[in-house]
Amino acid sequence: MSIEDKIILKIRDLSVSTDGNQILNGLNLTVKKGETHAIMGPNGSGKSTLAKTVAGHPDYLITSGKIKFLNKDLSSMSVNERSNLGLFLGFQYPIEIPGLSNTAFLKAAINAQRKFYDLEDISAHDFLLQLKSTADQLGLDQSFLSRGVNEGFSGGEKKRNEIMQMLMLNPKLSILDETDSGLDIDSMKVVARGVNSSRSEDSSTIIITHYERLLNYLVPDYVHVFFDGKIIKTGNLELANELEKKGYEWLIQKK
Amino acid sequence: MVNSKKIKSLFDNSKLDLNLSLSSEYPVWFQDFKQKSLDRFKEHNIPSVTDNEWKYTKIDSLLELLFNREVLNRIDPKELPDKNIVSDKDAICIHFHNGQYFASSDLPNHIKIFSKTHDKDIFKNLFKSDINPQRSFLSDMNSIIFSDTLLIKTLQNQKVDTEIHIINHSHYDSIIAPRVHIHVAENSSLKIFEHVKSSTQSVISHLMTIFCEADSNLEFYKLIEQQKDTHFLSTQTAQMAENSKVNCFSWDFGAKTSTTNTLAELDGKKSEFHYSALFTPSHDHHSGNQLRVEHNANKTKSRIKIRGVLNDQSKGVFFGKIKVNEDVLGTSAFMENKNLLISDDATISTQPILEIYNDDTECSHSATSGSIDEEKLFYIQSRGIPEIAAKQYLIGSFIKELINEITSIKIKTLLQNNFQYIDNQS
Ligand SMILES: Nc1ncnc2c1ncn2[C@@H]1O[C@H](COP(=O)(O)OP(=O)(O)O)[C@@H](O)[C@H]1O
Ligand SMILES: [Mg+2]
Numbered sequence: 001m002s003i004e005d006k007i008i009l010k011i012r013d014l015s016v017s018t019d020g021n022q023i024l025n026g027l028n029l030t031v032k033k034g035e036t037h038a039i040m041g042p043n044g045s046g047k048s049t050l051a052k053t054v055a056g057h058p059d060y061l062i063t064s065g066k067i068k069f070l071n072k073d074l075s076s077m078s079v080n081e082r083s084n085l086g087l088f089l090g091f092q093y094p095i096e097i098p099g100l101s102n103t104a105f106l107k108a109a110i111n112a113q114r115k116f117y118d119l120e121d122i123s124a125h126d127f128l129l130q131l132k133s134t135a136d137q138l139g140l141d142q143s144f145l146s147r148g149v150n151e152g153f154s155g156g157e158k159k160r161n162e163i164m165q166m167l168m169l170n171p172k173l174s175i176l177d178e179t180d181s182g183l184d185i186d187s188m189k190v191v192a193r194g195v196n197s198s199r200s201e202d203s204s205t206i207i208i209t210h211y212e213r214l215l216n217y218l219v220p221d222y223v224h225v226f227f228d229g230k231i232i233k234t235g236n237l238e239l240a241n242e243l244e245k246k247g248y249e250w251l252i253q254k255k
Numbered sequence: 256m257v258n259s260k261k262i263k264s265l266f267d268n269s270k271l272d273l274n275l276s277l278s279s280e281y282p283v284w285f286q287d288f289k290q291k292s293l294d295r296f297k298e299h300n301i302p303s304v305t306d307n308e309w310k311y312t313k314i315d316s317l318l319e320l321l322f323n324r325e326v327l328n329r330i331d332p333k334e335l336p337d338k339n340i341v342s343d344k345d346a347i348c349i350h351f352h353n354g355q356y357f358a359s360s361d362l363p364n365h366i367k368i369f370s371k372t373h374d375k376d377i378f379k380n381l382f383k384s385d386i387n388p389q390r391s392f393l394s395d396m397n398s399i400i401f402s403d404t405l406l407i408k409t410l411q412n413q414k415v416d417t418e419i420h421i422i423n424h425s426h427y428d429s430i431i432a433p434r435v436h437i438h439v440a441e442n443s444s445l446k447i448f449e450h451v452k453s454s455t456q457s458v459i460s461h462l463m464t465i466f467c468e469a470d471s472n473l474e475f476y477k478l479i480e481q482q483k484d485t486h487f488l489s490t491q492t493a494q495m496a497e498n499s500k501v502n503c504f505s506w507d508f509g510a511k512t513s514t515t516n517t518l519a520e521l522d523g524k525k526s527e528f529h530y531s532a533l534f535t536p537s538h539d540h541h542s543g544n545q546l547r548v549e550h551n552a553n554k555t556k557s558r559i560k561i562r563g564v565l566n567d568q569s570k571g572v573f574f575g576k577i578k579v580n581e582d583v584l585g586t587s588a589f590m591e592n593k594n595l596l597i598s599d600d601a602t603i604s605t606q607p608i609l610e611i612y613n614d615d616t617e618c619s620h621s622a623t624s625g626s627i628d629e630e631k632l633f634y635i636q637s638r639g640i641p642e643i644a645a646k647q648y649l650i651g652s653f654i655k656e657l658i659n660e661i662t663s664i665k666i667k668t669l670l671q672n673n674f675q676y677i678d679n680q681s
Contacts, residue, residue: 055637058629083639095634099652108648109638116639148652165638 004071006032008173008204009054014065016046016053016229023049025229026065031173034201038215038240039208041226042248047208048092049229051177055089056082070172083109084116086172088165090179092208094158097149102161105149106131106168113169134167137197139190155182163194174198175206180214192217212244225251262392263297269322273399282375288382292398299392310604311541311570312512317486320430320458327400327430328353345665346418346448353424354431355403365415369404378406381436381464393490393516397462401432408436409443409471418663421449425457432460439471439499448476448666453485453510461489467499469523475503476666481510483538489515497523497552501530504661506670507544509536509569514543521548521555529558531657536569543572550578550616554585562657563594564650565601573605577620581612588618595653596626597646 009031016024023046031037039047053060054067056079067074069087077085097105111121135145138160150158159179166174176195180188192214195205207218215223215237223240225233225248233239233251243251273293301318302309347366349359356368369378381404409415423433439445453459467473481487487510493501507513513536519528534542548557563571573592594603605622627649635645661667 055633057633078642079633079636080639080641080645083637089637091634091637095630097631097634097649097652099655100635100648105635105638105648108640108644112639112641112644169638 007068008033008035008070009206010066010068010071011054012066012068014050014053014067015063016049016060017063018049018060022063023060023229024053027230029224029231031204031206033204034199035222036199036205036207036218036220038218038220038223039206039226039231040210040223040240040243045226046229047226048177050226051089051092051175051206051208054082054175055079055087080112081116083169083171084113086203088169088171088174090159090162090166090174090176092177092181094150094153094162096151096153098151100149101146102149103131103145106165109165110168130168134164137167138164138194140164156184156187159183159191160187160194163191167194167198170198172202173204173206175208177208178210179207180209180211188214189217212240215240227252260301261297262299262301265301265318265322266297270325271322272326282379284379285375285382289399292395296392296395296399299395302392307572307574307606308514308516308543308545310543310572310574311602312514312543313486313541314512317458317488317512320456320486324430343420346420348420348422349405350422350424351403351405351433353426353429354401354433356405357424363415365407365409365413366419367406367408369406370402378404381406391490391516393460393488393514394462396488397432397434397460397490400430400460401434401462404434404436406436406438407445407447408438409440409445411441411443413440413443415443415445418446418448418665421447423449423451423459423461424454425452425459426454428456429454430458430460432462434461435463437463437465437473437475439465439467439473441468442470443468444472444474446474446663448663449478451477451479451481451487453481453487455482456484457482458486459488461487461491463489463491465491465493465495465501467493467495467501467526469497469499471496471499473499473501474663475501476661476663477503477505478670479505479507479513481508481513483511483540485510486512487514488512491515491517493517493519493528495519495521495523495526495528498525499523500527502662503528503530504532504657504666506533506535507542509534509540509542509571512541512543514541514545514572516545517547519546519548519557520551521557522551523555524552525554525556526552527556527558531560531660533562533564533654533657534571535564535566535654536571537566538569539567540569541571542569544574546573546575548575548577548588548590549580550583550586550588551580553583554587555583556587557589559590560657561592562654563592563603564597564653565594565603566597568598568600568602570602571604573603573607573622575606575620576608576610577618578610579613579616579618583613584615586611586613586616586618588616588620590618590620592622593653594622594624595650596624597650599626 011029014027223235224231302314347360350357356370425431536542561573565571575590577588579586590607592605603624607620607622
């Protein structure tokens, strides 16, 4: 296997603006198969902007640089194609869609992915079996499945629902944007277990978080510090521990 | 009114022969009725687009179709549909083709069809010129054109569980006037589904009257599927006695002109009128919805939910008025119009009006219009679902509330099949 084949995500010199404001400023990041990366950094430093840009949100304009996912240029790819290829974004603020049931939504998502790979629709039986066991694994009651997508869910329930979607879609790269924010310890453990269960040699995860807590469960290969639209320092779990104690100030000043 | 030219002026140049000299099978009073309707129709002003009822409609095209011809309909026997279309065994199906009775299941006693009935006098009261309280352009137009009539009239205490399906087809270049009279007798109930399927270049002038006696109950569903160059003009009235209840649902897909004019008179105390309507025009179609509810007795209740989904360059109109009379107590009225514009070129004009002359009224009304929520769209797409389907899901979720309120499983299924993205999980 060549080195290129091992790379899942390669971001080079990425600059992104929204509403005329430059948010990302020449960002570089390479994620290889099987790796887990953590991104930490102060509010407003552009972490969600990075996540949404990779997923293809129309509000974010790439002004320079390149994003390659599985060695394919993402810039001309639709949001759904990126997902079909194996990209998953766990939203910082999952969206509520009343009137579209969780179950129908997930089934449509899975079938869209299968269609992309020229596979037939999943059988109702297999789908329900998989859905039930995933919901059980995440401690989501069956009643959530028939409710509207995220409709009236608590913060924690929404985040578990994101992880449920991730597990059902079985992505190659998951970007989890503050999936641990607002979770109590038990919920966080459930989420961490969910993420851990999805890890494999072929898939990778980027965790955007403010807390070392989750990282202690997941043990990332790299911890990046994000500031002003780029990565200013990279280390390992120890860096996360240090950030937890000292905050970000010392790093920013040193810079 | 700016345009005060009368219909009469169009008739002068028209080659149209309405053929009012009907065969001798038809009683004299019927011929009288036709003649009177024609005389009255001629006295109407030519509709004006400044009128709410005609806003955004293509009147010129309508009038041209109406008057620029020699006969209303050419019936070509070769074009008749297959008589075996009556297949649904769980429902009573009645087919009209080009406005004339065509085929049906065996008809029970409570259903009468004018052209089939020997004793035509049972229809006499219905054709008194003042039966329809909206003596409008629309109702007079129906009266001069129609050639057959359906009367559904229950007996006291008769609960009819079998759904009645009325199917109206038309074919190319026809002018038809379906006419349905529903009389729900004391403490009886009915379920009716009407499906209008128009063909190119046709004009459909539809009239329906509902009369509900005390303690009666009517469920009515209507699906209007149209061709793009059809003109569909509909007028419907409901007169309701004490404790009666009407539940109405309709779905209009829009046409060159599509206008539905509804009047509900809550004359008996504790009567209830529930009306839900969906309109989903696309292309350069039009869909107009005029509605008037009059609370004329104590403790009456109205629930109006109107939703529009407008695509392309289509235009929609909602004009709704709820009136509560001065001496009426304990009214509960609710009127809501929500619109989803899925194209930048679509237009909606909405005007919910309350005219309340008594303080002892609990009422609310609202009207909102918006476009597809971009964040919802992104979220759905981010799970691999293509944009077109994602939009359809959002439209489905927008109209689902109304579909969910339909109690007839059969009709709900039929509508869901019509629109694949309404997810049928509740
Ligand atoms: N859609 C948007 N429109 C305008 N400004 C935005 C938008 N999204 C993000 N921003 C701005 O970009 C900056 C970075 O935001 P974000 O990426 O959400 O940061 P983080 O996730 O690191 O907290 C902030 O100043 C925010 O106000
Ligand atoms: Mg963020």
